[in-house]
Amino acid sequence: MKRPLLLSWVLLLCLACPVLADSTLSFNEIMYHPATNEPAMEWVELRNQLAVDIDISDWSIRGGIQFTFASNTIVRGGGYIVVAISPASLQAVTGLANIVGPFTGRLNNAGDTLQIRNNSGRVVDEISYGVDGDWPVAPDGSGVSLAKRDAETASGPGANWTVSEQIGGTPGGGNFKQDTFIAPPGLVSFWRFSEASGTATLFDISMSSHHAERA
Numbered sequence: 010m011k012r013p014l015l016l017s018w019v020l021l022l023c024l025a026c027p028v029l030a031d032s033t034l035s036f037n038e039i040m041y042h043p044a045t046n047e048p049a050m051e052w053v054e055l056r057n058q059l060a061v062d063i064d065i066s067d068w069s070i071r072g073g074i075q076f077t078f079a080s081n082t083i084v085r086g087g088g089y090i091v092v093a094i095s096p097a098s099l100q101a102v103t104g105l106a107n108i109v110g111p112f113t114g115r116l117n118n119a120g121d122t123l124q125i126r127n128n129s130g131r132v133v134d135e136i137s138y139g140v141d142g143d144w145p146v147a148p149d150g151s152g153v154s155l156a157k158r159d160a161e162t163a164s165g166p167g168a169n170w171t172v173s174e175q176i177g178g179t180p181g182g183g184n185f186k187q188d189t190f191i192a193p194p195g196l197v198s199f200w201r202f203s204e205a206s207g208t209a210t211l212f213d214i215s216m217s218s219h220h221a222e223r224a
Contacts, residue, residue, distance in 0.1 A: 033059055034068070034125055035134040036164045037089065037157050040178050041116035044152035050102070051116045052093040054180050055125065056160050057084040065090075067128035073121035076112035091180045105181045118149055136164040143167030154178030156185075 034055050043050035053070065057063055062085050069077040076092050084090050089107070093099040094115070096108040120139030124132050140149050144167040148155040154173040160183070162169045174185055 032125070032134040032164075033057070033063055034065060034084065035160075036123065036125070036136045037160050038173070038178055038180065038184055039116065039123075039136075039138065039148070039155040040180070041121065041138070041155065042118040042148060042150045044150060044176070046098070049095040049098040050093075052091055052099055052108075052110075052180055053112075053116075053123065054089055054091050054178075055084070056089050057086060058161065060086045062086050065127075069126050070112065070123060071126055072123040073117050074112040074114040074123065076110060078109065082109070089181050093180075099180065102177070103180055107181055120144075134164050138170070139167070143170075145170065145172050147172045152176040154180075158184075160184070 035058055036053060037056040038054040040050065040052045051074075053074070062083050065078045065082050065084055066080045067077060068082075069075070070092060074092075074094075082090070091099070091105065091108045092112055093108050093110040094112055096110045099105065099108055118140075120137070120141075122137040123135070125134040127133050138144055138155060140146050145155065147153050153176060155170055156173040156178065157164070158169055158171050173179060178184075
């Protein structure tokens, strides 16, 4: 008699937790409505979800904007790549060097659908952002970006996104400051819990690797 009730609680907990990203490369931050100089300051940031470098030659972004990555485009393991409507304008403001573009089209302020496609045309990540429901309104013109709460969660659910901590966003880097953990001598692994994703990540210091487990 107790099993159906237990299964119901497990199902509710699973539905309440953000889904982990199932992608090698995913959307991580989007500046779709800058407060100033909008025609030149739109950009999107992608993150490599793997611990190893990936070659995204001939991969593309499709949807509201279009861009195809050049040959020999490499994204470092756990690293970022920024695609801008005007790379020179964004570099002048931020000093960031790893910017590619320009993309064609415009990011719709009221909402848009964006896809990352690999060189075979397969969709590896997709987002349909907006200003209603779970989607935050502040990125629509107040100067902050649309930022993923936890880089390792799926791009689709609006609940997985929030606003950047600083005006202009954080192109080319992590969305939020994280505490730096210094391992004491003799420690070979430790767990770090993420409230945003509801997961615990095991960091294996001896192997310089980590993997996420559902909390």
